[in-house]
Amino acid sequence: MARPKIALIGAGQIGGTLAHLAAIKELGDVVLFDITDGVPQGKALDIAESGPVEGFDVSLKGTGDYADIAGADVCIVTAGVPRKPGMSRDDLLGINLKVMKAVGEGIRDNAPDAFVICITNPLDAMVWALREFSGLPHEKVVGMAGVLDSARFRHFLAEEFNVSMRDVTAFVLGGHGDTMVPLVRYSTVGGIPLPDLVDMGWTSQESMDAIVQRTRDGGAEIVGLLKTGSAFYAPATSAIEMAEAYLKDQKRLLPAAAYVDGALGLNGMYVGVPTIIGAGGIERIVDIKLNRDEQAMFDKSVEAVNGLVEACKGIDSTLA
Ligand SMILES: NC(=O)C1=CN([C@@H]2O[C@H](COP(=O)(O)OP(=O)(O)OC[C@H]3O[C@@H](n4cnc5c(N)ncnc54)[C@H](O)[C@@H]3O)[C@@H](O)[C@H]2O)C=CC1
Numbered sequence: 366m367a368r369p370k371i372a373l374i375g376a377g378q379i380g381g382t383l384a385h386l387a388a389i390k391e392l393g394d395v396v397l398f399d400i401t402d403g404v405p406q407g408k409a410l411d412i413a414e415s416g417p418v419e420g421f422d423v424s425l426k427g428t429g430d431y432a433d434i435a436g437a438d439v440c441i442v443t444a445g446v447p448r449k450p451g452m453s454r455d456d457l458l459g460i461n462l463k464v465m466k467a468v469g470e471g472i473r474d475n476a477p478d479a480f481v482i483c484i485t486n487p488l489d490a491m492v493w494a495l496r497e498f499s500g501l502p503h504e505k506v507v508g509m510a511g512v513l514d515s516a517r518f519r520h521f522l523a524e525e526f527n528v529s530m531r532d533v534t535a536f537v538l539g540g541h542g543d544t545m546v547p548l549v550r551y552s553t554v555g556g557i558p559l560p561d562l563v564d565m566g567w568t569s570q571e572s573m574d575a576i577v578q579r580t581r582d583g584g585a586e587i588v589g590l591l592k593t594g595s596a597f598y599a600p601a602t603s604a605i606e607m608a609e610a611y612l613k614d615q616k617r618l619l620p621a622a623a624y625v626d627g628a629l630g631l632n633g634m635y636v637g638v639p640t641i642i643g644a645g646g647i648e649r650i651v652d653i654k655l656n657r658d659e660q661a662m663f664d665k666s667v668e669a670v671n672g673l674v675e676a677c678k679g680i681d682s683t684l685a
């Protein structure tokens with residue numbers, strides 16, 4: 366059987382890391398696409414030359430021609446611009462919306478059967494726009510954010526409790542911005558929900574509140590440290606987990622920016638929710654029940670995402 370084909374649109378910091386991870390995990394043959402001539406070709410060759418040492422059998426190709434992504438099973442989109450210190454993700458909307466138009470049309474014309482994972486920010490609005498421009502089925506176009514935000518939450522919790530991060534579960538829903546919703550009640554250490562751990566006296570409410578806020582600020586913390594761009598190792602790893610769930614029909618329950626029409630009281634929009642990812646793409650939206658406080662935070666986040674989608678429609682009239 367032929368190896369799966371993975372097209373990476375954008376060969377910058379995340380794109381290069383995605384290519385490296387996809388090769389090491391032998392997820393499939395990799396095509397790295399970018400508009401900056403030489404960069405995708407150089408990164409593809411560099412990673413391919415690590416193959417004899419690492420021992421992977423996949424091919425890597427760098428390109429500036431959309432025809433090379435033909436027949437891709439998965440497309441992961443990082444094309445666009447990252448933020449710098451002092452900027453919010455939302456400041457990227459105008460510039461990255463134009464990029465989503467070019468990329469959406471490129472995928473539509475060359476890889477219409479792919480499972481598409483968008484990473485470009487501001488994430489929830491960009492995945493919505495990418496879906497509109499590409500015209501692919503909603504269940505085949507999804508945004509990566511919740512896996513990353515939940516991984517950050519898990520990392521901070523594992524440090525706080527001094528336990529293996531394998532024993533920490535966490536859920537972050539909502540839009541991938543300042544209003545994201547880390548769900549404390551649905552996050553656990555060894556299956557014990559965080560509020561119970563506070564009651565037991567293992568940690569304090571103040572520490573939990575600080576970790577929730579650090580999770581919300583997780584992207585900005587890295588931007589502040591790097592100064593020239595944003596996080597790329599954990600974002601790439603998170604998207605690879607989603608791609609693997611699709612390619613191997615794993616039926617993983619992962620938070621993702623998916624199209625929600627009916628569940629959680631939403632009428633047709635992209636936002637971070639719990640999903641099942643398998644061979645059908647987004648096979649299910651898990652209609653999680655929120656308490657009053659959680660619902661209020663989620664509503665605020667939904668409102669913020671809707672505001673960004675409206676801004677996209679104001680910029681590009683074909684989206685209205
Ligand atoms: N969803 C999430 O959780 C996260 C999202 N991001 C976002 O991911 C995006 C990429 O981040 P990085 O890889 O660090 O940026 P980067 O600047 O290193 O790479 C972006 C690449 O896109 C390319 N590009 C620009 N326009 C293009 C077009 N029309 N077609 C194809 N390629 C094009 C550029 O040449 C560049 O190589 C940013 O928007 C960033 O904000 C970053 C981290 C996490």
Ligand SMILES: O=C([O-])CC(=O)C(=O)O
Pocket residue numbers: 447448454486513541583584585587588595596600
């Ligand atoms: O913060 C940024 O600009 C990049 C991003 O989305 C993240 O790392 O969560």
